[in-house]
Amino acid sequence: MNKLMRIKSLELVESQPASLHQDLLEQLRDYITEGNLPPGSRVPERELCEKFEVSRTPLREALKVLASEGLIDLLPNRGARIRQFTEADIRNLFEVISGLDFVAGRLACVRISSEGIAHIERMHLEMYTYYLRRELTEYFRLNQSIHQAIVDAAGNPLLSSNYAHLNSIVRTLRYSANLVRRDRISDAMREHEAMIDALRRRSANELGQLMYDHMQSKCDAVCEYFREHPQTSAEMASLAASDD
Numbered sequence: 001m002n003k004l005m006r007i008k009s010l011e012l013v014e015s016q017p018a019s020l021h022q023d024l025l026e027q028l029r030d031y032i033t034e035g036n037l038p039p040g041s042r043v044p045e046r047e048l049c050e051k052f053e054v055s056r057t058p059l060r061e062a063l064k065v066l067a068s069e070g071l072i073d074l075l076p077n078r079g080a081r082i083r084q085f086t087e088a089d090i091r092n093l094f095e096v097i098s099g100l101d102f103v104a105g106r107l108a109c110v111r112i113s114s115e116g117i118a119h120i121e122r123m124h125l126e127m128y129t130y131y132l133r134r135e136l137t138e139y140f141r142l143n144q145s146i147h148q149a150i151v152d153a154a155g156n157p158l159l160s161s162n163y164a165h166l167n168s169i170v171r172t173l174r175y176s177a178n179l180v181r182r183d184r185i186s187d188a189m190r191e192h193e194a195m196i197d198a199l200r201r202r203s204a205n206e207l208g209q210l211m212y213d214h215m216q217s218k219c220d221a222v223c224e225y226f227r228e229h230p231q232t233s234a235e236m237a238s239l240a241a242s243d244d
Contacts, residue, residue: 024052025062032071032082033172034137043072043080070169083169087223090173094219097166098212100151100159105208107154109199116153117199120146124196131189139185144171146192150199150211173222184221191217 028048037043049059067074073081085093127142144167151163191214198207 021058021061024054024058025065027052028059028062029066029069029071029168032066033168035172037082039082040084041082043082045079069165071172085173085226087226090222090226091219093166093170093173094215094222097163097170098215098219100163100166101147101211101215102208104151104154104156104159104163105195105198105211106204107156107159108150109202109204109207111155112150112153112199112202116149120149120153120199121196123149124192127192128189131185136185140171140174143188143192147211150195150207170218174218184218187217188214 031037031048031051043063045056045059049056052059063072063074063080066072067080071083073083075081123142123146127139127146130136130139130142148160148164148167152160154160191210195207195210195214198210
């Protein structure tokens with residue numbers, strides 16, 4: 001009995017740091033994705049430690065994960081910087097994730113359960129409510145969840161994991177562009193309506209094409225945003241010189 005209690009106690013102690021690490025990682029990813037740190041800027045470690053009430057060791061571990069996801073660049077002995085994307089980078093990313101969306105849409109129509117369709121429909125209605133209220137943070141969160149749910153419904157773990165990895169990068173780009181291009185959000189809602197309708201009818205070719213076109217439209221909007229809001233050389237020099 002005592003041995004069993006010690007084992008259970010050990011398991012509880014070991015699981016807590018993993019949970020804290022995951023919580024910090026998700027909070028930090030959301031903080032960057034929502035545009036709180038501009039592209040090219042230094043990651044302010046001291047400020048983030050105070051904000052999330054952690055020491056530098058867990059923060060730096062989380063930064064390593066975000067670097068592996070492509071959200072930030074680690075600088076040898078100089079901390080980290082939010083990744084700056086070129087238009088070529090953006091188009092390359094969207095080409096791949098558009099293809100994954102196309103495949104996922106086709107497979108999901110064949111493999112998704114009726115309960116899965118109902119769950120996605122509920123998320124869509126909730127997202128529409130946030131859209132009407134202009135509560136954009138929650139709108140974006142559900143938008144991403146719907147895409148990932150359709151991808152997961154394809155029933156291919158390799159597809160899901162690769163999509164989630166790329167989407168963590170694309171999410172940052174989409175969020176920034178949509179905050180400025182509010183008309184793009186209205187277009188996206190109409191595109192989502194068509195996607196949900198195709199999923200409901202299990203029209204595989206139609207949903208695959210709709211998801212592909214939807215992501216390509218987002219790519220064009222993001223590229224347009226970055227062309228209209230370039231950072232000057234002086235701004236980049238200032239960002240590079242800033243310290244945490």
